[in-house]
Amino acid sequence: MASVADNVMRFFRGSSDQASAPAVPQKRSRRSSGMAEISRLLNSEESLCVLDLGSTSASNIRFLTAKGHKNYSEDLLQASLDPALRVKDETGKLVPDRKKFLDENLTYANGLFDVVLCWNLPDYMEESLVKPTIDRLWSVMKPGGLLLVFFHTRDAGPDAPCYRFHITGTDMLETQEVRLTGTGDKQIPRLQRVFNNRNIENLFRDFASIKFFLARDAIREVLLVR
């Protein structure tokens, strides 16, 4: 039988372990005007092809497949951080190989997708991969297809956490902090840059139309029509 002293020590050890344990990423709900617009299309038609470029989300798969749509899932941020993609440039610095990245990712037939959920990918992806990725998305989308992208505003700050997005309703999203899993330690993606409105317009200049929604949480939602 454990003595009172043992129990007291166990109590203190237990509480200190709890204090040092990493916090479980909390989920937070937010309204999304961009998602509301996408949902109008998802509710009005069946068997659309939807590409989700975020981390695997059971909520998103459930939401999309329950409406009779085909869900394609590809975690592009994780793929972009693959060490096997790195090559040395002329200065000897390791940079991602754009050609290899596009040979191995987003390899779909042209004009396949009605909807692409890009989430906050451009903010966290390496600079040299962003434009080629958007160009490839343009190619794999149907004319008239919708693309939803989120950008941080300058107010977010450089340490703004990277979130994954779970669709919980026609205009509701749940956000959860991303912790990427790799072969080694878990990585936490860092905000690479902040796009201003002109940067965003240039990035998507091949798209037919662009619509901005400014949210309260220092996020600009951008809805594009291919």
Next chain:
Amino acid sequence: MDAPKTGEFAHIGKSVVVKGELSGSEDLYVDGHVEGTIELRNNSLIVGPNGTIKATVNAKSVVIQGKVDGAISASERVELRKSAVVNGDVSSHRIAIEDGASFQGKIDIQREPGKAAAS
């Protein structure tokens, strides 16, 4: 999820490697490595936590805790447990995915004829 008891499922242990076509009429638990095709049209397949499959899978139901590269077709349901890593297209009437599972590919939910007509 624990491994099923011997006798309930045919069992491929973690040191076993199978290359070629694997078919049968009993439920199968794979904790080893299978490359090729798996045909269990009226039975279930469980891929254990150590299981690695590089194959086209046809089964009644599929539960994945390990790694699968290849297309999965299930007439009833597919379950991806939190340790699952799946690269390939999934076609089934139902799918369940635990938080933490990784999936890359297409999910096509087959509508049951009665429900499709009703909706």
